[in-house]
Amino acid sequence: MLELKHVYKTFNPGTVNEKQALVDLNLSLQEGDFVTVIGGNGAGKSTMLNIISGAYPVDTGTITIGGVDVTKLPEHKRAKFIGRVFQDPMMGTAATMQIEENLALASRRGKRRGLKVGITNSEREQYKEMLKVLGLGLEERLTTKVGLLSGGQRQALTLLMATLQRPKLLLLDEHTAALDPKTAAKVLAATEEIVNRDHLTTLMITHNMRDAIAHGNRLVMLYEGRVVLDISGEEKKRLTVENLLEQFNRVSGSQEADDKLLLS
Amino acid sequence: MDLFSLLNMMPGVAAQGLIWSIMAIGVYITYKVLDVADLTVDGTMCTGGAVFIMLTLSGCNVWVAMLGAFLSGMLAGLATGLLHTACGIPAILAGILTQLSLYSVNLRIMGQANRPISVDQYDLLVSARNVREMGLDNPIVVSLIFAAVTIVVLYWYFGTEQGCALRATGANPNMARAQGINTSFTKVLGLMLSNGLVALSAALLAQYQGFADVNSGRGAIVIGLAAVIIGEVLFSKIFRNFALKLVAVVIGSILYYLVYQVVIWLGLRSDDMKLITALIVALFLSIPYWKKRYFGKKARKGAGASC
Numbered sequence: 001m002l003e004l005k006h007v008y009k010t011f012n013p014g015t016v017n018e019k020q021a022l023v024d025l026n027l028s029l030q031e032g033d034f035v036t037v038i039g040g041n042g043a044g045k046s047t048m049l050n051i052i053s054g055a056y057p058v059d060t061g062t063i064t065i066g067g068v069d070v071t072k073l074p075e076h077k078r079a080k081f082i083g084r085v086f087q088d089p090m091m092g093t094a095a096t097m098q099i100e101e102n103l104a105l106a107s108r109r110g111k112r113r114g115l116k117v118g119i120t121n122s123e124r125e126q127y128k129e130m131l132k133v134l135g136l137g138l139e140e141r142l143t144t145k146v147g148l149l150s151g152g153q154r155q156a157l158t159l160l161m162a163t164l165q166r167p168k169l170l171l172l173d174e175h176t177a178a179l180d181p182k183t184a185a186k187v188l189a190a191t192e193e194i195v196n197r198d199h200l201t202t203l204m205i206t207h208n209m210r211d212a213i214a215h216g217n218r219l220v221m222l223y224e225g226r227v228v229l230d231i232s233g234e235e236k237k238r239l240t241v242e243n244l245l246e247q248f249n250r251v252s253g254s255q256e257a258d259d260k261l262l263l264s
Numbered sequence: 265m266d267l268f269s270l271l272n273m274m275p276g277v278a279a280q281g282l283i284w285s286i287m288a289i290g291v292y293i294t295y296k297v298l299d300v301a302d303l304t305v306d307g308t309m310c311t312g313g314a315v316f317i318m319l320t321l322s323g324c325n326v327w328v329a330m331l332g333a334f335l336s337g338m339l340a341g342l343a344t345g346l347l348h349t350a351c352g353i354p355a356i357l358a359g360i361l362t363q364l365s366l367y368s369v370n371l372r373i374m375g376q377a378n379r380p381i382s383v384d385q386y387d388l389l390v391s392a393r394n395v396r397e398m399g400l401d402n403p404i405v406v407s408l409i410f411a412a413v414t415i416v417v418l419y420w421y422f423g424t425e426q427g428c429a430l431r432a433t434g435a436n437p438n439m440a441r442a443q444g445i446n447t448s449f450t451k452v453l454g455l456m457l458s459n460g461l462v463a464l465s466a467a468l469l470a471q472y473q474g475f476a477d478v479n480s481g482r483g484a485i486v487i488g489l490a491a492v493i494i495g496e497v498l499f500s501k502i503f504r505n506f507a508l509k510l511v512a513v514v515i516g517s518i519l520y521y522l523v524y525q526v527v528i529w530l531g532l533r534s535d536d537m538k539l540i541t542a543l544i545v546a547l548f549l550s551i552p553y554w555k556k557r558y559f560g561k562k563a564r565k566g567a568g569a570s571c
Contacts, residue, residue, distance in 0.1 A: 053442070055441075074446075075441045075442075076440075076441045076444050076445055076446045076447070077444070079441065079442055079443060079444035079445075080444055082442075084442045086438075090436075091436070091438050091439065092439055092442065093436065093439055094431070094432050094435035094436045094439055094440075095435065095436065096431075096435045097428075097431060097432065097435055101428060101431075104428065105428055105429070105432050105439075105440075105443050105445075106443050108425055108443070108444070109443045109444040110444050111444075113425035113426045113428075113429045113445070114424070114425055114426060115421075115424045115425070115426060116424060116425055117423060117424060117425075118423050118424055118425050118427065118428040119428075161443070
């Protein structure tokens with residue numbers, strides 16, 4: 001479903017701030033794969049999602065989604081294939097617009113936007129049903145401005161928006177990191193439910209090793225811009241946090257990531 | 265300086281305020297909806313009048329000339345939009361560049377710095393001469409109809425799929441792109457629509473005054489902002505609907521002209537008005553910042569005491 005081949009990305013090349021974010025990155029996702037991505041700060045996790053979504057161009061390499069080469073496509077055209085939820089709850093929704101307006105924008109992802117009415121009444125009913133699933137009471141507040149919602153509510157709404165038009169690929173960039181533990185668990189549960197219900201091919205970055213192990217059928221670890229661990233199937237099911245840390249240290253040849261990954 | 269002479273000015277205040285309100289609605293689209301300060305309008309506010317007068321003088325029907333003015337404004341918006349999106353120039357600078365170039369363009373269009381047009385020879389839509397007449401000739405009635413139609417059309421447009429995409433672009437461009445909206449396209453579209461309206465307002469103003477002048481757009485952006493801000497400060501608590509917010513802009517524009525006339529009535533010269541306008545806008549723009557700053561300090565102190 002997703003294919004990254006020999007992808008390189010360097011920020012600020014030729015300056016003192018040069019940073020090789022992705023170095024010969026190769027990754028291939030099957031249809032229906034739910035892959036969790038871990039790695040220390042600066043390992044290239046977010047950069048990877050950003051080059052897939054088209055927020056940054058790649059230096060070299062190719063990206064294909066569902067057989068289509070999207071390497072040269074601008075961000076808004078790739079949006080046809082991709083649903084995204086960001087780390088910052090402010091980023092995925094338009095604060096000054098109503099809940100139903102945000103959903104209506106999302107339901108037209110990848111379609112031509114003409115002079116037809118922006119939201120139809122039948123859509124409103126549909127949105128109510130979808131919001132009920134989240135269990136946050138948002139179905140009664142369709143015309144509330146999104147800016148008045150809490151971070152958790154906004155992330156849940158963004159998740160709904162990302163999956164409203166079934167995406168070929170769902171990208172979750174630490175989408176629960178900015179939430180308190182209780183809300184984070186709720187949003188994560190909703191994620192699990194939607195991904196399983198719609199069999200979505202998903203890439204989920206997380207800082208939390210326990211979440212990375214508990215969710216998905218495959219786990220990928222990035223280190224210095226490349227994939228250093230790729231665990232799936234039975235092996236992933238048997239994985240423990242200690243076990244994962246041990247493997248990480250072996251691959252990266254250091255202990256420095258222990259605290260960072262465990263504590264966050 | 266008697267009160268009667270002030271009252272005598274009121275019909276003119278209403279007419280000018282309503283004509284400028286269409287321009288202010290254009291500024292609202294860029295400043296409030298798209299979140300871009302577009303300085304093109306200082307140029308467009310002359311271009312619209314210049315194009316209208318030259319088309320009318322060459323024998324065009326007034327409605328055709330109005331359409332020509334609207335399209336010329338859209339072209340100016342297109343220029344700014346392309347400088348911003350295709351050339352990567354910051355929006356403010358892109359607007360300044362177009363505005364500066366429009367000075368030359370406007371002189372080319374008119375062939376001279378000032379072009380008069382007489383309501384006796386041409387069938388103009390509005391004229392200052394009829395400001396005290398009863399009936400459909402009255403510029404207050406005509407410009408009120410123009411403002412109302414503009415609001416109705418924009419209310420419809422911003423409810424469409426495309427209009428929603430435009431609003432999303434201003435509200436959160438990241439989110440807009442993630443939802444498949446080509447934000448470069450929507451920005452250009454918004455700038456074109458805005459400048460089209462400004463040019464339409466300019467065409468009405470040229471008819472009302474009976475001339476177009478190469479300097480008539482100077483400071484227009486600040487007048488537009490003043491109308492938007494006055495409307496917002498007075499009505500933001502009660503007017504939540506988009507159409508009503510545009511009505512607030514119209515009222516803001518009329519109030520601006522009221523202040524303008526009072527200032528002149530008090531004996532200041534109209535030349536001083538640019539300074540006063542700038543001060544009013546600066547003051548109203550600083551209020552939210554000051555509020556936040558002092559309110560923020562208080563909140564922090566309170567938190568410290570409770571610990």
